[in-house]
Amino acid sequence: MDFLEAIRANLLSPAVLFFVLGLIAALTKSDLKFPEPLYVGLTIYLLVAIGFKGGVAIAEAGIAKVWLPALAAMALGALIPLWTYPLLRFGGKLSAVDAAAIAAHYGSVSAVTFIAATNYLKAINQPFESYATAFLAVMESPAILVGVVLGKLATKTAGEKSGASIKTAMHEAIFGRSIFLLVGTLVVGALSGEVGMKKVEPFFVTPFQGVLALFLLEMGIVAGRRLEDLKKVGAFLLAFGVVVPLINGALGVCLGKLTGLGLGGATLMGVLSASASYIAAPAAIRTSLPDANPTLYLTSSLAITFPFNITLGIPIYLEIARRLYS
Amino acid sequence: MDFLEAIRANLLSPAVLFFVLGLIAALTKSDLKFPEPLYVGLTIYLLVAIGFKGGVAIAEAGIAKVWLPALAAMALGALIPLWTYPLLRFGGKLSAVDAAAIAAHYGSVSAVTFIAATNYLKAINQPFESYATAFLAVMESPAILVGVVLGKLATKTAGEKSGASIKTAMHEAIFGRSIFLLVGTLVVGALSGEVGMKKVEPFFVTPFQGVLALFLLEMGIVAGRRLEDLKKVGAFLLAFGVVVPLINGALGVCLGKLTGLGLGGATLMGVLSASASYIAAPAAIRTSLPDANPTLYLTSSLAITFPFNITLGIPIYLEIARRLYS
Amino acid sequence: MDFLEAIRANLLSPAVLFFVLGLIAALTKSDLKFPEPLYVGLTIYLLVAIGFKGGVAIAEAGIAKVWLPALAAMALGALIPLWTYPLLRFGGKLSAVDAAAIAAHYGSVSAVTFIAATNYLKAINQPFESYATAFLAVMESPAILVGVVLGKLATKTAGEKSGASIKTAMHEAIFGRSIFLLVGTLVVGALSGEVGMKKVEPFFVTPFQGVLALFLLEMGIVAGRRLEDLKKVGAFLLAFGVVVPLINGALGVCLGKLTGLGLGGATLMGVLSASASYIAAPAAIRTSLPDANPTLYLTSSLAITFPFNITLGIPIYLEIARRLYS
Amino acid sequence: MRTHPMKLVTIVCEAHAKVVVTHLLSEVGAHGYTLFAVEGDGSRGKRPADIPEFANIQIEVIVPPAVAEQLLEKLGNDFFPRYAMVAFESEVRVLRKEKF
Amino acid sequence: MRTHPMKLVTIVCEAHAKVVVTHLLSEVGAHGYTLFAVEGDGSRGKRPADIPEFANIQIEVIVPPAVAEQLLEKLGNDFFPRYAMVAFESEVRVLRKEKF
């Protein structure tokens, strides 16, 4: 399957089409929306399913295979803010706190983008290390902490009064809902192993792709509503939201290869480092760096990078991996 | 299978039994009720599943087969209010705005009734054109628009102040949640085709009948609560709610045959034209014709026609189709 | 499989591991929680699924086999408060109304514990009478009524003003959500039989174990939050919450054998009588005996007995049954 | 348009008390009420509202001043000792006084 | 800190009226509103809030006194005869009066 064909296959998959339908719903001001508990329920389902499956995969592969790339993933997550911060600060002329906040988002990861990528690889029969979920789990927090520290250094005087301290940010980054669920179910999956998997497979694995499609419908609506804000963020962030993922994606793929992953696993490492958080990071940043403007980081991660990755990014990172591995 | 057997089979299907259980819950004042987000979630699931499946079916059958009966279905939906309005106005001595509102509901359609009918046909192994969902999608709006125009003509002076205009009604009738979901997922399904279907089948197809049964439990509760209002609507509407569906159902079956559908498809066209809307129409009518009394149209569509169709109506329309096709 | 192995198998099952994960979430103050409608939705699903399956099983086994053990189960439920009340009153030095309230909880049953037990039996390939759900359905109310009468007798003068009467308690105990759902779907299942089961099986049976695991995650959070209250209830209730289930469990197993159940069915009867209600009973007791302290009955049933049964109790009751049957 | 003074009584209580509180409302003569689920924190700890049995509800009821007084009286005497609960009244103005 | 008197108008109505009521709010010049789903009981029977189409919503809007009067006027004349609805105003104090 060549590159264009790969893109076409992704664009015409139900998941991406549902996402586009959601965008249209938002743009046509349809009153379609998911009630909040449904959204939360779908999120919990997706995180638990992916975490549990990853845990079972770790149990099978053995920790010996997983620790090195996992450590590398963590380091990559922590380092991304260090190069994106100066770019935003001096290239984009953003305030220090805004630059730190955005950098944190791009170092952290988007679980849904990762899930969509595994889905895509499965659809085109590209095998991958299913313990890659472990990388997702460990990459979420480090960048958030680095970003908060960067932001705090820059606003030492002003921020102390009402913004919660770095300690709060750390608790949020470690025990926050999504990270807790992912890490927790990884462990549960590793303890349950194949025997446990057999019992819960009809719920957590078989209908998974359909649930993801339905969820992306809602994500389309959520992202679509942010499209109005594109004007507010300016041309620099627009370009940033597409180019930086491409660079990070390439970095991730290379690191995946260096740490011994196969073609599929390296692609997923690329997807992770290319993706930007829009759930865990905003929650932590909003409380820790309240002076950062949420329109900037939410719009770039949710309305630019997320749609880009879901539609074009994933096949591109695969293509990069293919060239690297051939 | 003869007629009585067909009715028995329908009455003892889990879906209908769950509906009856819901009625009993309402009548015995049990505190059982579904939380609103669960109700919305089930609705979204059912609409998306039926729309997607219909779209895949259209892709397979080709648009050439679908357009003629779809157009006929639209026309039928638009025409039903034109004959029911005078009946309600002069036969039932209802006010003009109430007559218009009720007429709109009976021209529009009930997705759940349609879904229950496809379920029933599948259960008794009666094949049908699965692109019939397209007729469901196009029949929802026209009657609402016709009904609103009828009502506005009748109340030209009074209604202008706070009732939203025909334009609002049109937006509601086209971009309202349920119609948007149906039409949108039809298109998504048509673009995804069989390849996409395979991915989402375990979620959107396999558990479908069970989800429908659960949903009908809640519909039973909702309809059961309205049973108290039966006294308020009077004998005319009681009879109207049973006889008009029978007539419309027969019309629909005939039209299905005329436009080249098979026995199953014609039955579904009959079910659609016999069914009365209780979701999309009330939403549009309440904003466009606020002077119409909601007790009248909701009670007749939800507490009379819906239970009648679910239990007896569906096997009857099938029987009509059988006689016509034999 | 010997006893220790049986316990290990239970502790490492996904369901129990998810429960433990929930406990950890509560103890680490993670912000993970399920939205209320999701919780209600999962409860409805589990009750409907178990009820429907039980009903189908009754239809197959015939009422002749079911009535005797069902009657015995009812009697057992009604009698448990009569021996636990004096124990609590005089052994535990609790006030009359608190003793009556707690006694009611231990005579009533926990549907989730029962479901976890059927799950466990299935996992270790221990056959059981699947019509045992009928015992669950009939054991919920009697103890509540007995407990309310005990409590009312003790507080005749004070309670009359605002506490609702025994009549209210009876309505709650019979038409309350959970009991209505269970009994209702038992009947629906019995009427639908195998034919109906085939239709809804992919929704109500296949994914069941996975849904249960997810639900136990939330139950772990709910129980974990109550752990703080353990200090408030004192050593007596702590011991009560573990020892009384063991005694009731043994009683239930014996009664199961006496009324002709097999090894699996007797185990389930043991589980039922050992379990304590934390949904239906609190709801009824809070309105009927408002002077009873909810911290006492909720903490003992939810934070002591429920976790004990889920983890150790179930394999123990099975072991008791094994010894009795060998 | 002429508005008329009424009392708005707001009650925050555990969900289990719903039946008895709404019963009390009709007893003292309220013609309606509005109710919704809330989370809360108070002297009896957090009530996180994720399982309906242990949640809080907020009940709002508009009544004439005399009814408000009677309602608060009964709440204070019979309900406060038993249920996790907070209640307060405030002044509001309505359009159709005969409705309340 | 200086606070300024404003009116809080609270409207409880059937969910179907959401579009027309929020439209009215912006017509009379309100700069924002807050809205949530509620259950209710009143002269038109229970509204149990389990299906969105037949639920109640509560709308709260802070406006200057003149706007409140105009709003209640229109509600009383055009909306009360048509929709299941209750509305009332109360006195509140806000910090930034230019916001409302």
Added chain:
Amino acid sequence: MRTHPMKLVTIVCEAHAKVVVTHLLSEVGAHGYTLFAVEGDGSRGKRPADIPEFANIQIEVIVPPAVAEQLLEKLGNDFFPRYAMVAFESEVRVLRKEKF
């Protein structure tokens, strides 16, 4: 029954501010609060409440007048510039003044 005057402070803000606002409440000495999710519209656009991260919450807290003043002061100085937020106070009467 004797009632006592208190202040009800109502805060509508983005859900992300929940932790910091409830922290502030206990800092100024409130003994409890009530909280629920709401939809909203305001100067910063619609907040449709379908995903919890971008939703609004409404927080209601009953406090003695002095605490209310201090609370509004801090909200106005430290929170208004940072968070999407509206806050206002009103007079209420409670039964057990020692509770607040």
